[in-house]
Amino acid sequence: MKGIVDPGGAVGTSLFGGAFTFPVMVARRSALEHNIATLATFTREYGMIFAPHAKTTMSPELIEAQLEAGAWGMTVATPSQALTLREFGVPRIVLANQVFDPAGLNALAAQLTADETFEFLCFVDSAAGVETLSRHAGTRPFRVLAELGHPGGRGGSRTLEHLLEVASAAQAADGVELAGVAGYEGSLGSAGEVRAYLHRLLEALEHLRVRDPILSVGGSQWFDVIGRELVTCPARVMLRSGAYVSHDDGYYRERTPYTRMDGELRAALEIWAHVLSVPEPGLAVVGFGKRDAPFDEGLPIPRGAVADATVLKVQDQHAVLRLAPGSPVRPGDLVSFGISHPCTAFDKWRVMPVVDDDHVVVGLLNTFF
């Protein structure tokens, strides 16, 4: 198993004690616990229901902690992720897309039939999507949120008129039940744009005749604006943030709402690897690469002994560093890096040790991508 030579003997030992092989990515328990508690409190205080996006971690241990902290349910991106979460025992799942996958829908319909406490929601933005759900529904309907998009965004109706047509189709279709509206504000560039978009969602909601409707939004960049704007919303407001759970030292560090309000999230993930070679003065090759750490929304961030180095590039299995002048770094040094973009970090590890602040391993996170 990548990162571990002795899974049985790993917990309770130091990360550097011999049970782990490098490179290895670790998660700090203190940061995970802080972040889970912080968003649980935030959503509770603003009267939201919380369905954290499980795609970030796909880790049963973290999902259990999020549910125990009060999350209403979990969000996923694919039928396959929904089915994996059902194996974890998650009772409420939001699939934040329109869905066409026949095998996935059949399996989800079977889950709805088999367990009447299972709550499942997905998005629709077309008559074709509604028809597909209707065709695959079992004894209980597929509950749907009509998705509102915006220019430059992903899916979702681009006009109120179109959204209302789709909503009407959902209300008319056998095996489909309209439950509210949904959107995604994460690709918008300013608080003003987010506010305008939220008001379009509220306007859409006003036109729907739905009992106890849901209004679902959410990433990890604008939940402050969402909280303020929707605190008086008559619907149940559902937030779907995912990346907050581990946070990061790059992309989300710069974009978190906590740059604009009191409080903080804490970066939980770090990768450790050996310096494999210093083949030229000032150049170091480190033993981790694209297989081990995210590189798509910023390169890893050197820490400690290499804090003043620059990551020049990452290759499949290596990172190449420009060292600061006079750096004492030499082959064999064990060095660490923060990461940018949690969603492409967890998916590179099947098992990740959880460490305390002294790097004693206090548990293991499994992931199921």
Added chain:
Amino acid sequence: MKGIVDPGGAVGTSLFGGAFTFPVMVARRSALEHNIATLATFTREYGMIFAPHAKTTMSPELIEAQLEAGAWGMTVATPSQALTLREFGVPRIVLANQVFDPAGLNALAAQLTADETFEFLCFVDSAAGVETLSRHAGTRPFRVLAELGHPGGRGGSRTLEHLLEVASAAQAADGVELAGVAGYEGSLGSAGEVRAYLHRLLEALEHLRVRDPILSVGGSQWFDVIGRELVTCPARVMLRSGAYVSHDDGYYRERTPYTRMDGELRAALEIWAHVLSVPEPGLAVVGFGKRDAPFDEGLPIPRGAVADATVLKVQDQHAVLRLAPGSPVRPGDLVSFGISHPCTAFDKWRVMPVVDDDHVVVGLLNTFF
């Protein structure tokens, strides 16, 4: 399991028959078999020994096929990958780096002690690397190749003098045995540069007193030049190409030696996903993303019904396409894409169906990243 809802009933059915959930990445058997046979023949004809890089696939089924086709052994990038290949039963392993990882070296030393038929080679480019191996060696020595680098490259001595110092240190150290020289030509930009680099490796080899020496090189871009230049080399020439096994429709398609010589490699990998939304005329959101297909050396290449579309961007779980004017593509369509860069394709899937040319599933590849 991502991509499969019914692993037991998958083999023998159509990819589109209900055992698979989308997105799913598949490998074409005909292309895999062709590629494995092609490089087996090429290396045999040029008198090379072949240690294909297993990091590309980390798949026991493909590694077994490569060994059965005549590969001398397999190459890896980390101690963890070496230990995983030992679990697969691979008898000869080349770790194409200098190695400092204590737990990994201890486990490899134990493997050498436990199985005297196990052959293991790794690289050294510093006295520190030699000392580390010496400290961790068990009853059998760590056999090493002195690595020669080049400016702009990764690890490896930058001068002949430095390489000979490291080689002397290896010959003097307890628990270490010098077996030859190694290099990596994949980051060089022209055939002329590759030839000059190979001649520096030959020059290094001439200075070493090693019985039955090995000269190891290799990626998937320059094996034609390597074959021609080293065909009269007195050492055993070891090629380490990895990406050839699946080839691709992007990066390697443009760079394969078969652009310069007779024959071909065939792209084996393709990803299938549903169009989830067509929210604006000409814009399609497809249900696969960074989690599912490589994006680091070229974006996925649309095929079939979307062959004239352009992939604008990939997000964690989605690809956004600009459709050609008048495209009939609509939500729910199942579409396919070729990929660029196999090394970041296999690592996104724990199980990948192998299909015949009619997309009947003829087997499953497991991966162990």
